[in-house]
Amino acid sequence: MATHTAFHSLQVSRLVPFNRAQALLYSVAVLAALHRRLAALLAPATLLSISVSLPLLLADLVLAFMWLTYQALRWRPVRRREFPDRLALSVDPKDFPAIDVFICTADPHREPPMSVASTALSAMAFDYPTDRISIYVSDDGGSEVTLFAFMEASRFARYWLPFCKENGIVVRSPEAYFRSSNGGDSEKMKMMYQTMKEKVEAALERGYVGNDLVSSQEEAEVFKRWKGLPSHDHPSMIQVLLDTSKDTDIMGNALPNVIYVSREKRPTSPHHFKAGALNVLTRVSSTMSNGPMILTLDCDTYSNDPRSPLCALCYFLDPALSPDLAFVQFPQIFQGLNKNDIYACEVKRLYTINPRGKDGLGGPNYVGTACYFSRRSLQGMPSSTSLAPGAIDPLSSESVLRKAHEVASCTYEPGTKWGSSIGFRYGSLSEDYHTGYHLHCEGWKSVFCYPARPAFLGDVPKNLNDVLSQRKRWCVGLFEVSDPWFYLYAYLFFTTYGQDLLEFLAADGTMGRWWSNQRMWMIIGLTSYLFGTVQFVLKKFGISAQGFNVTSKVMEDEQSKRYEKGTFDFGVGSPFFVVLGTVATVNLSSLVLGIARAATMEGGFDELFVQLFLSAFVTTNCWPIYEAMFLRSDEGKLPRNVTVISLVLAGFLHCIGYLIFHN
Numbered sequence: 001m002a003t004h005t006a007f008h009s010l011q012v013s014r015l016v017p018f019n020r021a022q023a024l025l026y027s028v029a030v031l032a033a034l035h036r037r038l039a040a041l042l043a044p045a046t047l048l049s050i051s052v053s054l055p056l057l058l059a060d061l062v063l064a065f066m067w068l069t070y071q072a073l074r075w076r077p078v079r080r081r082e083f084p085d086r087l088a089l090s091v092d093p094k095d096f097p098a099i100d101v102f103i104c105t106a107d108p109h110r111e112p113p114m115s116v117a118s119t120a121l122s123a124m125a126f127d128y129p130t131d132r133i134s135i136y137v138s139d140d141g142g143s144e145v146t147l148f149a150f151m152e153a154s155r156f157a158r159y160w161l162p163f164c165k166e167n168g169i170v171v172r173s174p175e176a177y178f179r180s181s182n183g184g185d186s187e188k189m190k191m192m193y194q195t196m197k198e199k200v201e202a203a204l205e206r207g208y209v210g211n212d213l214v215s216s217q218e219e220a221e222v223f224k225r226w227k228g229l230p231s232h233d234h235p236s237m238i239q240v241l242l243d244t245s246k247d248t249d250i251m252g253n254a255l256p257n258v259i260y261v262s263r264e265k266r267p268t269s270p271h272h273f274k275a276g277a278l279n280v281l282t283r284v285s286s287t288m289s290n291g292p293m294i295l296t297l298d299c300d301t302y303s304n305d306p307r308s309p310l311c312a313l314c315y316f317l318d319p320a321l322s323p324d325l326a327f328v329q330f331p332q333i334f335q336g337l338n339k340n341d342i343y344a345c346e347v348k349r350l351y352t353i354n355p356r357g358k359d360g361l362g363g364p365n366y367v368g369t370a371c372y373f374s375r376r377s378l379q380g381m382p383s384s385t386s387l388a389p390g391a392i393d394p395l396s397s398e399s400v401l402r403k404a405h406e407v408a409s410c411t412y413e414p415g416t417k418w419g420s421s422i423g424f425r426y427g428s429l430s431e432d433y434h435t436g437y438h439l440h441c442e443g444w445k446s447v448f449c450y451p452a453r454p455a456f457l458g459d460v461p462k463n464l465n466d467v468l469s470q471r472k473r474w475c476v477g478l479f480e481v482s483d484p485w486f487y488l489y490a491y492l493f494f495t496t497y498g499q500d501l502l503e504f505l506a507a508d509g510t511m512g513r514w515w516s517n518q519r520m521w522m523i524i525g526l527t528s529y530l531f532g533t534v535q536f537v538l539k540k541f542g543i544s545a546q547g548f549n550v551t552s553k554v555m556e557d558e559q560s561k562r563y564e565k566g567t568f569d570f571g572v573g574s575p576f577f578v579v580l581g582t583v584a585t586v587n588l589s590s591l592v593l594g595i596a597r598a599a600t601m602e603g604g605f606d607e608l609f610v611q612l613f614l615s616a617f618v619t620t621n622c623w624p625i626y627e628a629m630f631l632r633s634d635e636g637k638l639p640r641n642v643t644v645i646s647l648v649l650a651g652f653l654h655c656i657g658y659l660i661f662h663n
């Protein structure tokens with residue numbers, strides 16, 4: 001394609017030569033630093049000098065490795081531009097592919113239904129042939145109020161879409177638009193929006209949609225189906241709210257399809273969080289509009305530029321890219337950050353700097369929202385092209401709805417490849433990273449599309465607890481991005497222990513002594529090193545100055561008998577033992593709870609294997625502690641008050657864990 005007609009261009013960052021020169025210099029410096037550490041280690045040494053220089057060398061090696069892996073992102077960052085005007089001139093809109101927009105919401109109290117509906121309205125009003133847009137909302141909160149908000153929004157759309165297009169409005173989420181605009185032409189629209197919002201909020205406060213709020217008998221019937229159904233235990237409920245083949249706006253133009261989906265939920269079936277929701281939408285949409293393009297949006301990610309579908313098409317319609325192009329990712333950009341972004345929620349490196357680096361190598365990762373997929377990529381390998389046709393019958397016909405309900409039910413997935421090799425992948429709380437990573441492994445490519453005007457804007461958590469919980473979930477998610485990592489950790493775990501054991505045995509050690517060694521290593525790490533570090537820091541600041549406490553060399557009779565028998569001697573009420581008792585209790589109870597959870601969950605043992613294995617390992621190591629807490633009556637048992645404090649602390653830690661994990 002000649003440059004002036006191309007739909008997009010690519011420029012390698014001007015920083016590349018600088019980055020590479022710096023990498024070279026830096027690696028020389030790193031090698032020099034490592035050499036120095038190594039020399040210190042190899043010089044005539046005492047035990048003390050080795051115990052200082054070895055950890056330092058290891059720490060430097062870890063840092064050097066982290067630095068090295070990061071260099072990939074600086075190797076070839078690129079900057080792309082797309083030319084939607086050229087596309088609009090040279091491709092007939094009739095040839096534009098249909099787009100299915102997936103919007104996920106999960107809790108009407110944490111994600112206000114009217115904001116979710118505003119996000120939907122912003123996508124309904126894309127600058128794109130309206131009859132080729134279908135909005136699918138997945139409501140994991142199973143809330144009739146969310147359905148109600150979407151019914152209202154579908155009516156509001158009849159006015160809102162023509163209003164946006166006539167007035168050349170760019171921010172087409174009514175919520176965002178009215179947040180910044182002050183009256184003028186829009187006073188009437190604003191009133192209409194406000195009235196709708198108040199109705200929805202009233203319903204939310206009441207917790208149900210009363211007959212006084214609905215506008216027809218037909219609607220009242222729909223809400224009757226909801227009555228008495230808990231959000232975690234109900235059949236799938238799908239409602240076609242707008243059908244582009246018959247619904248029009250006040251100017252007589254077609255409206256997009258709008259479909260509400262609340263997938264089936266049963267306490268006995270795993271629902272796989274957002275990935276599960278997206279897979280249901282992928283299947284439900286394939287029974288209806290079956291658009292070849294899919295846009296995934298979190299409920300807060302509204303469109304800030306109606307031309308984003310055209311930008312995405314600039315790549316998807318390029319025959320040189322399209323065969324193995326899985327997705328076009330827009331950056332996550334946030335509105336409403338405070339001046340200094342005190343909780344660092346912009347996450348600039350993750351969302352806008354690193355993706356450019358990855359884009360120069362094979363493509364950015366998927367970040368969960370603001371991403372256009374080719375449907376093909378969610379249904380098979382790059383070479384497979386077949387797409388089943390969508391519905392021929394009207395969307396609300398009985399046959400289409402029956403099929404849609406079927407694919408949204410809990411019984412549909414077991415035994416299929418959904419979540420493992422097709423669709424959004426299961427097994428990680430960071431389903432986005434997990435899915436993008438696997439698509440790349442399978443040979444798909446991706447593109448980072450970062451136009452000057454942010455195409456989408458989202459919300460950030462606004463209190464420290466929410467921020468920390470979010471990051472903790474991401475962290476857990478990344479650990480879960482399992483296969484290769486699992487093997488890596490398994491390798492690290494077993495080879496360290498295996499090698500350690502072999503060396504121990506080769507030096508005439510015994511199994512029993514080796515086991516004690518690793519156990520004491522764990523115990524010392526938890527107690528002596530922890531308290532030692534604290535004490536050192538306190539001493540540095542002149543807060544406390546404990547001296548050398550001499551190790552006792554005398555032993556009572558009973559004590560020495562216990563020692564001979566190989567029984568752990570606690571006896572005194574030391575703070576060390578409180579830590580040990582607490583850790584031991586937390587581990588044991590986590591193991592028991594984990595086994596119970598895995599047993600009641602389908603595929604539970606597979607999913608929780610690593611966690612269960614580790615806590616079983618620690619629990620085995622802690623056996624003498626449990627004995628001392630609960631089973632022994634001799635002088636060397638754990639004093640009653642230490643046991644009680646440990647139990648209380650462990651209970652407390654569990655509560656904190658519960659609060660964080662169940663938010």
Ligand SMILES: O=c1ccn([C@@H]2O[C@H](COP(=O)(O)OP(=O)(O)O[C@H]3O[C@H](CO)[C@@H](O)[C@H](O)[C@H]3O)[C@@H](O)[C@H]2O)c(=O)[nH]1
Pocket residue numbers: 104105106107111138140272273274277297298299300332367368369429430431432470473474477
């Ligand atoms: O069972 C669930 C849980 C969540 N969601 C939806 O998932 C989205 C993201 O959840 P949010 O609480 O906003 O998480 P964040 O940490 O802000 O999200 C980031 O991290 C997630 C992965 O951890 C990605 O999925 C998101 O796209 C990415 O923005 C929201 O629309 C939720 O409604 C569901 O649909 N079902």
Ligand SMILES: [Mn+2]
Pocket residue numbers: 298300459
């Ligand atoms: Mn979010």
